[in-house]
Each structure stands twice: as C-alpha cells, then as structure tokens.
Amino acid sequence: MSDSKDFDTIESVRARLGKDLVILAHHYMSDAVARHADHTGDSLELSRRVPGLEARYIVFCGVFFMAETAAILAKPGQKVLIPEMNSRCVMSDMAPAWLAAKVLDRLEEGGLTATPLTYVNSSAAVKALVGARGGSVCTSANAKTMLSWAMARGGHTLFLPDVRLGLNAADWIALPKEDRNILDIREHGQAIDLERARRAKLLLWPGQCVIHSRFKPESIRKARAESPGCLVVVHPECHPNTVALADACGSTSLIIRFVAEAPEGSTVYVGTEFNLVNRLAQQYSGVKVVRPLLHSTCSNMEKITEPNLARLLENLDGSPSVEVDEALKEPAKLALQRMLDACAPKKG
Numbered sequence: 001m002s003d004s005k006d007f008d009t010i011e012s013v014r015a016r017l018g019k020d021l022v023i024l025a026h027h028y029m030s031d032a033v034a035r036h037a038d039h040t041g042d043s044l045e046l047s048r049r050v051p052g053l054e055a056r057y058i059v060f061c062g063v064f065f066m067a068e069t070a071a072i073l074a075k076p077g078q079k080v081l082i083p084e085m086n087s088r089c090v091m092s093d094m095a096p097a098w099l100a101a102k103v104l105d106r107l108e109e110g111g112l113t114a115t116p117l118t119y120v121n122s123s124a125a126v127k128a129l130v131g132a133r134g135g136s137v138c139t140s141a142n143a144k145t146m147l148s149w150a151m152a153r154g155g156h157t158l159f160l161p162d163v164r165l166g167l168n169a170a171d172w173i174a175l176p177k178e179d180r181n182i183l184d185i186r187e188h189g190q191a192i193d194l195e196r197a198r199r200a201k202l203l204l205w206p207g208q209c210v211i212h213s214r215f216k217p218e219s220i221r222k223a224r225a226e227s228p229g230c231l232v233v234v235h236p237e238c239h240p241n242t243v244a245l246a247d248a249c250g251s252t253s254l255i256i257r258f259v260a261e262a263p264e265g266s267t268v269y270v271g272t273e274f275n276l277v278n279r280l281a282q283q284y285s286g287v288k289v290v291r292p293l294l295h296s297t298c299s300n301m302e303k304i305t306e307p308n309l310a311r312l313l314e315n316l317d318g319s320p321s322v323e324v325d326e327a328l329k330e331p332a333k334l335a336l337q338r339m340l341d342a343c344a345p346k347k348g
Helices: 004-020 043-052 064-073 097-109 124-132 143-151 163-172 194-199 217-226 240-245 252-261 274-283 306-314 326-342
Strands: 021-026 039-041 057-061 079-081 114-119 136-138 156-160 180-182 202-204 231-234 267-271 289-292
Touching: 004 021, 004 306, 021 043, 039 043, 043 064, 043 326, 057 064, 057 306, 064 079, 064 124, 064 326, 097 114, 097 124, 097 156, 097 194, 114 124, 114 143, 124 136, 124 326, 136 143, 136 326, 143 156, 143 163, 143 326, 156 163, 163 180, 163 202, 163 240, 180 194, 217 231, 217 240, 217 267, 231 240, 231 252, 252 267, 252 274, 267 274, 274 289
Parallel strands: 021 039, 021 057, 057 079, 114 136, 114 156, 156 202, 180 202, 231 267, 267 289
Antiparallel strands: none
C-alpha cells in the first residue's frame, strides 16, 4: 500500500537532491513506483543509460540482478541502491555461477569449445564468468543480434539461463532444430551427453521465467475466439509454441511500440507481466482495448513499493548499497560492454 505521505516524501527528496539522484524503473514496476522514475525502460535501455549518469545516487527499482548490472556499469563514487535487497529473480537463481562454471568445464573436458552468452537475467558472478571466458550478455531486445555474435565466433554457443528465449532467438536466426541441444545439467554437469552436445551448435541451459511460462497456446486461441480480429503480442520468454501463434514477439519496449502502433479501435492482447499491460490499458483507454493474455505478475518485482522507496530515499547514506566484488566487476563489465558495443546504434 502507498499513501500521499510516501508520495510527498519521495518527491521532496527528488527536489532537494536534483541531479544528485536518479531513479531508474523497469517497465514491470507498479504505477505507484514508476511515476517517480527519471527513466523507465527494459533491461537494455536502462543498461545503456547507466554509464552516462553523473548522479551520486542511482536507485534501481527492479529485481536485484538489474541493480547489480547498474553497479557494474556505474562510475567510482556513485552509490547504487535498491528499495528491497531480497527482490530476487527466480530465473537468475536457476543458473548459479558455480554450476555454470562446472558445465563449461565439463564441455571443455569433452573437447567442446563454447562461447557463453548469458541473458541479462543472471547474477554478476555469472556475467563475470561469461566475460572471462570470451562471452557476452544479451537482453530480450537484442537476443537475435547477440546470438549471431556468439555463433560467429565458431565452435559452440552456450546460452543461459532462459531456454525459451534461446529457442526463440534460434528460430529468429533460422538455426535448424538439429543444431540445438538442451543440456542435462544434473550431477554438477556430469549428466551432459557430450556426443549429443558435440553434434549441436547451440547448447541451452534449461532455465525459464515463471511469469512467462504461464502463457500457453490455449490462451491465444481463447483470445482469438473471444475477440475475432484481435492482435496478440508476447514476450520472448514465452514458449516457442506460444510465440508461433502470436502476431508479434519482443521485448517490453517492442510490446509498448506494438500497442502504440495498433490501429484505433483494435483489441490487443499482451502476454507479459501484468503491471505493464495494465499501464498500457489505462494509457489507451477509449482509443483501443488492451487486455492481458493472462493475469501474470512477478512477486519479486512487487517487492519494490512506494513505501519502501520512500524509506530508502529518507536514508540514502545510511542504507546498504548494491556491491559487486571487485574481482567480478571487470570481467562482468567486459561482458556487458561487448553487448553494448555490438548493439550500439549505427552512426550515419
């Protein structure tokens, strides 16, 4: 819950600190939090902003790995904070760094050279591991570009932790099904079938997003039956069978553009986290109908609230910052920089 006191506290601190404070918010934040943000965006947009920020305090409203990413890219002396340290990402936790290292070692022992590519939904330790082993990071907005980048390096590509984003990206670059292998990572990686892995070009970690895994093909069929002629857009963390039935698939930024460009009077079903869908429905009320394909919310995103944002801003200097071990920071930053360089807007 939030009240006018929390709102006033937040806006008072923002006014007092001015350019010394920047609040970043992911699109999945509630309206009560998002309205205070200096910048909203998806993971790629927000990552791009961090290196250019001059603020003393960077407050990240999202899940913890996002704040870690900001801490990796921040300048010395900047303090990165998050209103709730325990806002974990379930998918990120499916690929702990120690296990990712063992899987890469197992592949190497079997004579397989693999370029690791991690979805940004991963810990700083995983990003550091990937960076140290010649790999990079991707977001849902640039997964196609970054998968092509990784595969151009020859050998194999290990995509982690989201198998569904990996499979969808493989479809986007027209990679044959026989060139893909979902790894069995049990027994600390010893269960991996090295012969099957050797025959594939793309090796996939078996993680998934619990929010987007709820969107099934049946949801789209039901939407089309209820609203003939409707449009459907989904996030690429959805199963490929769901993506195949949608009119469009892409990052939260693409979803926002898709809804904006839909014809007036149209009905658009959106398959992603509910807070964003609800915000779009309010924004286009009376112009077009925006409906959730299914009501699916992220309980960890919801841990960031207007009250705990207000409490944090009242005690910025006394609150713990998001810290990344110095030994991890440089290789993790290298992995992120490879992504930012590969996806930098073309000049001219």
